[in-house]
Amino acid sequence: MSSSSSSPRVVLYGYDASPFYQKMLFLLAHYKVDFVVVKVAPMPPRPALSELLGVTYRRIPVMFLDGQAYFETTLCARALEAAFGGKPGHGHSLFDKRDEIIQVQLSATWSETQLFRLAVGHLPKAAFTPAFVADRSKFMPGVPFSAEAVTANLPYSQSQLYAHLASIEAHLAQQQQQQQAGSGSGSGSGAGAQAGRFLVGEKVSYVDICTFVPLQWVQSFGTARDLLPKEAKNGGGGAESTTPFPRVVAWLSDVKRHLAQQGLAKAKSIKAEEAATLILEQAEPASITKAQNDARVSASDPLVKAGWVDGAGQQVLVTPTDTGKVPQQGSLVALDPTQITILVRTNVGNGAFLAHFPRVQFDVRKVELAKNRDAKI
Ligand SMILES: N[C@@H](CCC(=O)N[C@@H](CS)C(=O)NCC(=O)O)C(=O)O
CATH class of the missing domain: 1.20.1050 (Glutathione S-transferase Yfyf (Class Pi); Chain A, domain 2)
Structure with missing residues (x-):
């Protein structure tokens, strides 16, 4: 069950008054990406994310690219750069490879x-x-x-x-x-x-x-x-x-x-249900299985050595440490030096998708240690 090749590859959740949401509109305009938007309220609850997709991470924006979630806008930017930067029909690379x-x-x-x-x-x-x-x-x-x-x-x-x-x-x-x-x-x-x-x-x-x-x-x-x-x-x-x-x-x-020359923010708004269906269709089981098979959690990682994380497949909580410190639960897929990937299961149906977080300014630890979390971050 895969979505049609004409489906937009990017689904963005946000609200107009959010500067970080605006930043995503600028990036998408620059890279000339077709995308759809789900407008959410400026304050939780946001059932479009929490109820339909099991997203408890509270900050805005949230971006899905090819059915995978990216939390935090610099990570979003790097994912867009890898997919579109400098490719025919898209905007130039925004990152100078030298630095x-x-x-x-x-x-x-x-x-x-x-x-x-x-x-x-x-x-x-x-x-x-x-x-x-x-x-x-x-x-x-x-x-x-x-x-x-x-x-x-x-x-x-x-x-x-x-x-x-x-x-x-x-x-x-x-x-x-x-x-x-x-x-x-x-x-x-x-x-x-x-x-x-x-x-x-x-x-x-x-x-x-x-x-x-x-x-x-x-x-x-x-x-x-x-x-x-x-x-x-x-x-x-x-x-x-x-x-x-x-x-x-x-x-x-x-x-x-x-940005204006790139035809700023010509996104189409779609309904939350339609977006969730599109995302879960794009979140192909094959790519999830591949990511799980390639799972990377090094025994020499400081968190593994400290016993905060045991290994791939374990239920963990990922929590921002600067603002909006609400955890996202999922099963650990990869713990790289600079990035965390978990598998999130949706509350309704049997859906699942990969979700990526930067490691800087994010805490990750096994669910059993959750009680200590608030004291530590
Ligand atoms: N560093 C984060 C910051 C995101 C952020 O602070 N977003 C604000 C909106 S501009 C937010 O979520 N505010 C609380 C809310 O909207 O519930 C990122 O780059 O994504």
Whole structure:
């Protein structure tokens, strides 16, 4: 039972106000991938995931590619890159192979953690409805989350944003100087006016998209308009001329333009039931069996040595350690140095699919040890 070759290979779960969901729309637009979307609520419960697919992981987005789940957007990006990056009819590779790994690590810790937290520190007052405050206080335990707390801390958040923007501005200035020196010395890259406009070279890269997401989010709030003014409507230099960071504002516009040129977010929304059927059809038993046969759990893995994990086939819980610390249960298929794969069984019917998590910022341990988990992470 396999789905037709014209079925979209990607199913994305999310809601429009989520910046990480928007990031996935940008990536899918860049790679020119046909995909469908299941819109879910901005707060749990999300029966489209929990009831139909047995997904208890609480964060958004969740992406399925060829019937396999990818939790966490950098992992999603790398799966999309492997499937589509640079292939005929798809967008260029977003990862420079010379320093892909370091770019991924820096994006995850700098853009996605530090800048994202700063963006949350600039949320407008209207966002803080009682239900949202109650939910997101549980989502980020230990981080005071209320209109009052965010307002009281705004000078710090702005000072941090100021420092990060100054670094990006200086980096862009350096890039442009090098570019000018390069063309002056007759090296003749011939790359034209766009060269050096992006963070790591002449083309949009993964670093651009990761860094763009939280900064564009702040820009859209208008709560830091002295630093990041909204774009001038007519595309003139108005916004750039009133900010200390004109290169950053111009770079944000360039990334936005690149994404718009890719025909941003033309996804079709489908019903949760239809999506679950499609995913479970694509989750072919043969590829699940193959993954189980290739199972990799090394006896020298630190978690195996410590007795937190015994081996493949065992029921484990995988839990984010930074935000939304809700575990996902499944049977362990692979524990690689950088990635965790489990088999998740659906609550209804007899479905099952492979689910992948990064290892950084995720805890994995056998179910029997679950009681210790909250104390440890
Ligand atoms: N590092 C994660 C972060 C995901 C994340 O924090 N998502 C937010 C939405 S933007 C979320 O799930 N918030 C709580 C919720 O929507 O229930 C990723 O890259 O996927």
